[in-house]
Amino acid sequence: MTSSRQGPAVRIIAIGDELLEGRTTDTNSNRIERALGAHAVQVSLIQVVPDREEDIAAALDRTEPGDLVFITGGLGSTPDDLTRDVVARWGKVDLVPDPEVMRHLTERWRKRGLKTSPGAERQAEVPVGMTALTNPVGSAPGLAGPLRGRTLILLPGVPQEMTGLLGPALDWLDGQGLLPVSRESLLWRTAQVAELTLVKRLAGIHDRHRGLSWSWWLTEWGVDLRLAAPAGGESGDELSAAGGEVDAILGRLVYSRKMETPAEVVQGLMLARGATLAVAESCTGGLIGGALTAHPGSSGYFRGGILAYADHVKSEQLGVPADVLARQGAVSRETVELMAAGCRARIGTDYALAVSGISGPGGGTEEKPVGTTWIGLATPGGVCSTRYRFPADRERNRLLTVAAALDSLRRVLESGEDRPPWDTDDSWCRGS
Amino acid sequence: MTSSRQGPAVRIIAIGDELLEGRTTDTNSNRIERALGAHAVQVSLIQVVPDREEDIAAALDRTEPGDLVFITGGLGSTPDDLTRDVVARWGKVDLVPDPEVMRHLTERWRKRGLKTSPGAERQAEVPVGMTALTNPVGSAPGLAGPLRGRTLILLPGVPQEMTGLLGPALDWLDGQGLLPVSRESLLWRTAQVAELTLVKRLAGIHDRHRGLSWSWWLTEWGVDLRLAAPAGGESGDELSAAGGEVDAILGRLVYSRKMETPAEVVQGLMLARGATLAVAESCTGGLIGGALTAHPGSSGYFRGGILAYADHVKSEQLGVPADVLARQGAVSRETVELMAAGCRARIGTDYALAVSGISGPGGGTEEKPVGTTWIGLATPGGVCSTRYRFPADRERNRLLTVAAALDSLRRVLESGEDRPPWDTDDSWCRGS
Numbered sequence: 089m090t091s092s093r094q095g096p097a098v099r100i101i102a103i104g105d106e107l108l109e110g111r112t113t114d115t116n117s118n119r120i121e122r123a124l125g126a127h128a129v130q131v132s133l134i135q136v137v138p139d140r141e142e143d144i145a146a147a148l149d150r151t152e153p154g155d156l157v158f159i160t161g162g163l164g165s166t167p168d169d170l171t172r173d174v175v176a177r178w179g180k181v182d183l184v185p186d187p188e189v190m191r192h193l194t195e196r197w198r199k200r201g202l203k204t205s206p207g208a209e210r211q212a213e214v215p216v217g218m219t220a221l222t223n224p225v226g227s228a229p230g231l232a233g234p235l236r237g238r239t240l241i242l243l244p245g246v247p248q249e250m251t252g253l254l255g256p257a258l259d260w261l262d263g264q265g266l267l268p269v270s271r272e273s274l275l276w277r278t279a280q281v282a283e284l285t286l287v288k289r290l291a292g293i294h295d296r297h298r299g300l301s302w303s304w305w306l307t308e309w310g311v312d313l314r315l316a317a318p319a320g321g322e323s324g325d326e327l328s329a330a331g332g333e334v335d336a337i338l339g340r341l342v343y344s345r346k347m348e349t350p351a352e353v354v355q356g357l358m359l360a361r362g363a364t365l366a367v368a369e370s371c372t373g374g375l376i377g378g379a380l381t382a383h384p385g386s387s388g389y390f391r392g393g394i395l396a397y398a399d400h401v402k403s404e405q406l407g408v409p410a411d412v413l414a415r416q417g418a419v420s421r422e423t424v425e426l427m428a429a430g431c432r433a434r435i436g437t438d439y440a441l442a443v444s445g446i447s448g449p450g451g452g453t454e455e456k457p458v459g460t461t462w463i464g465l466a467t468p469g470g471v472c473s474t475r476y477r478f479p480a481d482r483e484r485n486r487l488l489t490v491a492a493a494l495d496s497l498r499r500v501l502e503s504g505e506d507r508p509p510w511d512t513d514d515s516w517c518r519g520s
Numbered sequence: 521m522t523s524s525r526q527g528p529a530v531r532i533i534a535i536g537d538e539l540l541e542g543r544t545t546d547t548n549s550n551r552i553e554r555a556l557g558a559h560a561v562q563v564s565l566i567q568v569v570p571d572r573e574e575d576i577a578a579a580l581d582r583t584e585p586g587d588l589v590f591i592t593g594g595l596g597s598t599p600d601d602l603t604r605d606v607v608a609r610w611g612k613v614d615l616v617p618d619p620e621v622m623r624h625l626t627e628r629w630r631k632r633g634l635k636t637s638p639g640a641e642r643q644a645e646v647p648v649g650m651t652a653l654t655n656p657v658g659s660a661p662g663l664a665g666p667l668r669g670r671t672l673i674l675l676p677g678v679p680q681e682m683t684g685l686l687g688p689a690l691d692w693l694d695g696q697g698l699l700p701v702s703r704e705s706l707l708w709r710t711a712q713v714a715e716l717t718l719v720k721r722l723a724g725i726h727d728r729h730r731g732l733s734w735s736w737w738l739t740e741w742g743v744d745l746r747l748a749a750p751a752g753g754e755s756g757d758e759l760s761a762a763g764g765e766v767d768a769i770l771g772r773l774v775y776s777r778k779m780e781t782p783a784e785v786v787q788g789l790m791l792a793r794g795a796t797l798a799v800a801e802s803c804t805g806g807l808i809g810g811a812l813t814a815h816p817g818s819s820g821y822f823r824g825g826i827l828a829y830a831d832h833v834k835s836e837q838l839g840v841p842a843d844v845l846a847r848q849g850a851v852s853r854e855t856v857e858l859m860a861a862g863c864r865a866r867i868g869t870d871y872a873l874a875v876s877g878i879s880g881p882g883g884g885t886e887e888k889p890v891g892t893t894w895i896g897l898a899t900p901g902g903v904c905s906t907r908y909r910f911p912a913d914r915e916r917n918r919l920l921t922v923a924a925a926l927d928s929l930r931r932v933l934e935s936g937e938d939r940p941p942w943d944t945d946d947s948w949c950r951g952s
Contacts, residue, residue: 106737108563109746110553113545117568121542131540132575136549136566143564150582166719168735246738248912287598303571303600305538306678314541367806367827373813374799374806377827381805384881384914392833394826395799395809401824401867405837435833449816480680482816 096156096239096266098124100134101147103161103171104245107136116160116243116250122347123254144174153237156266158257161245163228165208171242172231176215179235183213189220189229196227218242221260225252232260239266272317272324273301274331278341279310279350279495282515286311289337297330309343309350309491343498350494351379351386357501358389358439365497366435367393368406368427368442370418371461375490376441391437396427402444406430419444419456424464425471432466440466441493445476447485459516461489463496467505474510475518488516528588528671528698530556532566533579535593535603536677539568548592548675548682554779555686571600573609580610585669588698590689593677595660597640603674604663608647611667615645621652621661628659650674653692657684664692671698704749704756705733706763710773711742711782711927714947718743721769729762741775741782741923775930782926783811783818789933790821790871797929798867799825800838800859800874802850803893807922808873823869828859834876838862851876851888856896857903864898872898873925877908879917891917891948895925899937906942907950920948 102114117134124131135150137143139162151157162171176183190212197208211228214220218233218240226249231242241257243250261267278286283306290313294302301316315334317327335342343353358365367376373395380390396402399413407430408423416422424444432440445461452458459480464473476492478485499509510517534546549566556563567582569575571594583589594603608615622644629640643660646652650665650672658681663674673689675682693699710718715738722745726734733748747766749759767774775785790797799808805827812822828834831845839862840855848854856876864872877893884890889909896905908924910917931941942949 104737105562105735106744108553108566109735109737110550110556112737112739113547113550114566115545118542118545121540124542130537130570132570133579134540134546134566134568136568138562138564147565248916303537303541305536305541305544307544312538369806369809371813372810373818373822374801374809374825374827377801377806377829378804378810381803381829382915382918386805387829390805390829392827392829392837393806394837395806395824397809397813397819397822397824404868405824405826405866434837436836483814484680486814 096154097132097152098130098156098158099151100131101144101151101157101159102134102136102245103139103144103147103159104136105138105168107161108138114160115247116245117158119247119251119254120158120160123258139168139170141170141174141177144170145178148175148178151238155238156241156261157238158241158243160243160250163211163231163242163244164246165211165227169210172210172213172215175231175235175240175242179215181216181235183215185209185212186214186220186229189214189222192222192229193227219260221253221256223249223253224256225249229253230257232257239264272327274315274327274334275345275347276313276334276338276342277307277310277344277346277348278313278338279343279491280514280517281311281341283311285515286313286338286341290334293330293333293337296333297326300327300330308487310495313338340499340503343495349379349382350491350498352383353498354380354494354501355383355386355389357498359385361501363439364389364391364437366391366431366437366440367493368396368431368440369393370396370402370427370442370444371447372443372486372489372493373397375486376443376493379490379494391435393435393440394431396444402427406434417456419446419460419462421462421464421473421475424462425466425473428464428466428473429471438468439497441497442466443489443493445478445485445489447482447489449482459485461485461492463489463493465496465500465509467500469505472508476516477518478516492516528586529564529584530561530588530590531583532563533576533583533589533591534566534568534677535571535576535579535591536568537570537600539593540570546592547679548677549590551679551683551686552590552592555690571602573602573606576602576606577610580607583670587670588673588693589670590673590675592675592682595643595663595674595676596678597643597659601642604642604645604647607663607667607672607674611647613648613667615647617641617644618646618652618661621646621654624654624661625659651692653685653688655681655685656688657681661685662689664689671696704759706747706759706766707777707779708745708766708770708774709739709742709776709778709780710745710770711775711923712946712949713743713773715743717947718745718770718773722766725762725765725769728765729758732759732762740919742927745770772931772935775927781811781814782923782930784815786812786926786930786933787815787818787821789930791817793933795871796821796823796869798823798863798869798872799925800828800863800872801825802828802834802859802874802876803879804875804918804921804925805829807918808875808925811922811926823867825867825872826863828876834859838866849888851878851892851894853894853896853905853907856894857898857905860896860898860905861903870900871929873929874898875921875925877910877917877921879914879921881914893917893921893924895921895928897928897932897941899932901937904940908948909950910948924948 221230230253427442442464448458459478653662662685834840859874874896880890891910
């Protein structure tokens, strides 16, 4: 989709051999994008380059005067940390020790019983004209300031330190009046629907509102859709009209209108009604519980559960009779409903989710191919279940199972138990 | 660290608005890097750009004749899929329909009861001089071939389709004699050690072997170290000498010398001895079971477990007496050892892992600050446990707990139960 710019172009340079050797993925750029996304500002280029002077300088050369440039990595004290020196040489300015940073570093080392070392002292050096941003979670400070017509923000590569400094960096930009202007946009986060299905359902609205900026993308949980007014335009009315049409089409496929996970939505709904939850997991092996406990506050509603990977655990810990497992199989409506009900009773919760499936690559049969997964839900009012046929590999099938389980519970909590949580036109959902 | 090139420079262009808006991280580049890493080839630049002709063309302009260029994204059938057209215009060649691709697409749609649509037919168009690579898992084919002196490889952006086409693309490169030459390297994967500690321990060896290429990086599980001979050099002897010194220093901090996860190592060790495993998880909420079941074959040793997030589940499902929880607390040696022993007995396995900790941000006290985590292990010979003080935020503390739990089990399986799995100089390990 076409997107237009407003304010300075934002470019990111991520520095580190490890980002180019398949060991580590650059997650810092994503965090910067999210922080800027709160202002609906789109990054226009990310460059990932090795820890080598010529590559770092070439990346700087590819930015333009007026750009806002975030640079991550290479600010530490080891010999391959070149960023500070290369940026100063590229900007043709000196590096001078900042007494305030030096004091902060010395204090930090003293607390840990360490002495200042010459290599470590390099971290206190600041290119002339730039400002040091105190690091709340590590030693290397961030650096912010103008250089050769760009505004540069230098942040450490360790994600925890980068995240800790990102807030102060944005505050600094805001204080300087350099934070780009935002444009109006709407977000829909969907689960249990395939990308192609979503695109088809929205084709008519898309054709009627081509003046808006449309984008959709796959997430860990499903498909997100963002609809934005053109930059600089006055399309607020069209945006809200199109937004209403999208709402009507997507209905309960949408689990949130803001940047939160299905687990956060479930947590909010559970806490609001003071209800409790347990899980009984087979093919996911604990991923549902792991997702539900990712956010602080989960102990307010999540109690625990049973990982029933082997059949004997389904029998002994959840009360699924051995003859049901023998006759219907572990991946069946009977088993998953007994798992859900057994889990709810044994852990003593209001709700229980249960899953049992064939994630692959092995274990599929003609009748139950790889991807066949039953999801069951026990509630104060009874037990329901449905069958999915997920189309992907082991890793993705397991993620789709986690998303479908959390989202099915979300639907019940939102719509009440009188309405089944599944529709016949849900992607992958094959009922009985 | 300095790295040198051999063969063509490899550059990646990842295309997609969603990669620049904080919704999705570019994981395709990582997969390409890993596939090339098998040949010890380092990518020298990744550019992430929006779905916009001028940005895609600018990224192509930043490559150089002789480069091997991987391009991911924008090959589908929706209006924002521009890659095929932009590449052809940039290369000044026509797009022509490939009858073989058209036949494959039509067959694929027919199987699904769909008709060919004009938009979809664009996927069969190939820039003159390039070769279509049949997509084993989706519709859009990959494209490979020479253009303006570069070798271009175009792959879809959906990670599953990208991965499915990567093998055929590398085979095509190999067949053309275009796969870059590899250089010799050694890998160590470590867990339970902080990056700075690892670097300090290796400082002497690093100083004695500065002619080699050193790199280390944080992973989901710990710190990886790679030591490579200089490109084009004849340093095989020095590499193996330095490798021996690294082995002697790192000892059992190393869980693998190849690109596998701690869960895969544990799985290999458990299957080799025909033993079985269960888990009792509190703060991790299921992430340990999730990690253990990530790889096919895990049902050969993993049986399941108890998610004992709430205290009453620790009592009722694992037999931890209520007065132990009241007196010692849920995060204590007594509790975690009773959890491990109770889990082993109830699930009926040879081994059981248990964890209980304070991941944060809330829940910490002066005596038990955030990050305090007990890990217990029940074996056929008894129960042992240790305390960690993890230094990070909730998300990272939980990952560090998963890594420490799996790695502690790995140490016991490798070294036998006579030796405690923990050393006093392990990072974060604070014993009792």
